[in-house]
Amino acid sequence: MTGRRVAITGIGVLAPGGIGAKNFWNLLSEGRTSTRGITFFDPSSFRSRVAAEIDFDPEEHGLSPQEIRRMDRAAQLAVVATREAVADSGIVLAELDPYRTGVTIGSAVGATTGLDQEYRVVSDGGRLDLVDHRYAVPHLYNHFVPSSFAAEVAWAVGAEGPSTVVSTGCTSGLDSVGHAVDIIREGTADVMIAGSSDAPISPITVACFDAIKATTSRNDDPEHASRPFDGTRNGFVLGEGSAVFVLEELESAKRRGAHIYAEIAGYASRCNAFHMTGLRPDGAEMAEAIGVALDEARMSPDSIDYINAHGSGTKQNDRHETAAFKRSLGDHAYRTPVSSIKSMVGHSLGAIGSIEIAASALAMENHVVPPTANLHTPDPECDLDYVPITAREWRTDTVLTVGSGFGGFQSAMVLARPDRSIA
Incomplete structure (x- = not known):
């Protein structure tokens, strides 16, 4: 390790109830909840029927029809969060050495939403034992390979340095950023676009957590269903979202006059x-x-x-x-x-x-x-x-x-x- 210090200079967030870092912070500081009954599909057959969903329209956030067709929802969230983080940082991508700019993206369940949707299509709603691949989207392979998340973010910023997906379950979002910090500290890159994205609110994910009773069954009061540390808590509320950061070597960030949110110490x-x-x-x-x-x-x-x-x-x-x-x-x-x-x-x-x-x-x-x-x-x-x-x-x-x-x-x-x- 070189002993280089690493700073956060840009933040992009898409979270339930708060698209964009400013709206996200307003939600948190006001103590508002964004949990509700599931609307993405009919949850009536499930034990837990609440979730924290994002009201996200990819077209409204600048994604083209081709990008929407190509990318799973989680990848879409990551790209939009990346664009906000880069804009927030004030960094000029064209001035960066692409080989010294890298990407690390965390995800626990990859393209769950896309795979679930496409299975329903190719199996005719689950009625076919032998699925018909001709009905699948052309980019279905990208849904099977979580590395496509990092590739999409790298293409969005022109990064040609280290590019990695970190998948360590529910610590993926911490571990991906920690890995990016190590890459800058060791001197392999000067700038890293790092964060994570998951969009798991789909029947298969809800069924899995139902099976182990990890999610709450407090369906009659979705707004107050998530109760960490409370004596009446009975499980978590499934959510979705993405947060991406621009990480830079600290002294370089200071020299360009960047706003520094924090050092990852x-x-x-x-x-x-x-x-x-x-x-x-x-x-x-x-x-x-x-x-x-x-x-x-x-x-x-x-x-x-x-x-x-x-x-x-x-x-x-x-x-x-x-x-x-x-x-x-x-x-x-x-x-x-x-x-x-x-x-x-x-x-x-x-x-x-x-x-x-x-x-x-x-x-x-x-x-x-x-x-x-x-x-x-x-x-x-x-x-x-x-x-x-x-x-x-x-x-x-x-x-x-x-x-x-x-x-x-x-x-x-x-x-x-x-x-x-x-x-």
Whole structure:
């Protein structure tokens, strides 16, 4: 590693209830929820019938009919988020060395929406055992290959450097950005377009989570169905979305006068090697990832001003995280505000880690901690300060954001103001 420091200079977000970073932040800071009954298909046969959907029209956001035909919904979201991030950064793509510009995109489930739709077409609604490929869209192969997401983003920005898709379940959005940081630090690239995208609200995904009862069955009250850390929580709300960032070597960003949202000061990932969907209650692996990320950032636990939690709203996750924060931060965990934006925008699987990085950077920008919506009933096992219902003005110079994914993945990232003193 060269020791180069990495900054976020551009943010693009498409999230339920908030298309564009400004609208996204307004939703969070106002504590509004965007969860509702599923409208993308008839959910009547499913156990969980709520989701956090984006009212997204690709034509309105500048995608051509050919791009819409070619790309799965998740790829469309990623390209539109990329365009916003690049515009926000003020970077001039034509002035970049394309071989020193790279892309990393995270996704947990790839082109689920497109594959589900196309299967219904080629199987005549599931009636044909032997499907008829002649009815498929010409670019169906792109739906089978998640690398097409990174390719679409690379084409959009003219990047000819490292191009990668990271798929580590629900930590994909954190891990893709962490990987991009490593690429800049090692000197392979100067600019990375990094983030994640998932559009999983489809019958096959809903059925899968129904089978393991991971999603909420609170169908009579969709607006308040996502309840992280609340004593009445009973599962997460499936969502969709994308967040993409322009990452640059810090000194180069300063020289061009870029607006710097935050430095990505530390990142680490661990696996519990324990269970595909289960978590140990002591939070040891997440705590280890947090400790390593803090060490990389050269910070002590009491440097953290705010924790952006994974906060999925499942019984085991919220207990696991609470234990991890206590284990890694000690007594400081009790003095640190913690919140889960999944209470407002749902759980977009591989995309949510990047969306939460965006929320963390914007919290630093505004010195406001977004709330945990729908938190009315305290859970004795979750006894930290979860910022219930209402956003809080709070001096926020350093943020810890974490993710937890099926397969046992546990990731942590530390964002900090770049003018901080470094030990």
